Amino acid sequence: xxxxxxxxxxxxxxxxxxxxxxxxxxxxxxxxxxxxxxxxxxxxxxxxxxxxxxxxxxxxxxxxxxxxxxxxxxxxxxxxxxxxxxxxxxxxxxxxxxxxxxxxxxxxxxxxxxxxxxxxxxxxxxxxxxxxxxxxxxxxxxxxxxxxxxxxxxxxxxxxxxxxxxxxxxxxxxxxxxxxxxxx
Numbered sequence: 001x002x003x004x005x006x007x008x009x010x011x012x013x014x015x016x017x018x019x020x021x022x023x024x025x026x027x028x029x030x031x032x033x034x035x036x037x038x039x040x041x042x043x044x045x046x047x048x049x050x051x052x053x054x055x056x057x058x059x060x061x062x063x064x065x066x067x068x069x070x071x072x073x074x075x076x077x078x079x080x081x082x083x084x085x086x087x088x089x090x091x092x093x094x095x096x097x098x099x100x101x102x103x104x105x106x107x108x109x110x111x112x113x114x115x116x117x118x119x120x121x122x123x124x125x126x127x128x129x130x131x132x133x134x135x136x137x138x139x140x141x142x143x144x145x146x147x148x149x150x151x152x153x154x155x156x157x158x159x160x161x162x163x164x165x166x167x168x169x170x171x172x173x174x175x176x177x178x179x180x181x182x183x184x
Contacts, residue, residue: 062089063118064096066183067176072098075172076112076163080104093120099161112163114173117156127154139177146174150184
């Protein structure tokens, strides 16, 4: 059953990406890493992690900068950016997904993923009803991660793919909530 739930989560993640890509900026199309320009509006609010992010070379994806390469690798192993799963900013909401698949394929057989989703209350994508309210200290555990909040954002950090049922990996994922809160 957990694989079915995992598949549903993946479909929901793709739906989130599609909604963000079509609703955040009118006619803007999702930018490829090589063709996009850095987001400057959110630059002042970007946290500064202690080491480079695995997706630091993907402009406009400051959500990915919330975790370091070492932090992601400690959870899922050697990490690569997901080929279609990096969208949005801390200011507007979005998501970043790291995967163990070298080609960035989140759905590859044997791939494990670490997914960080960020919602802005009142934004284009509604905050899930099971998530805590922005400003709350509450952490809501899921079968494969945790919802949590900053002063003005709601986040979900979860593992998907091959390691979704690995209790140690899920606990490592949940442990990163404290780290992420300190950076928001």
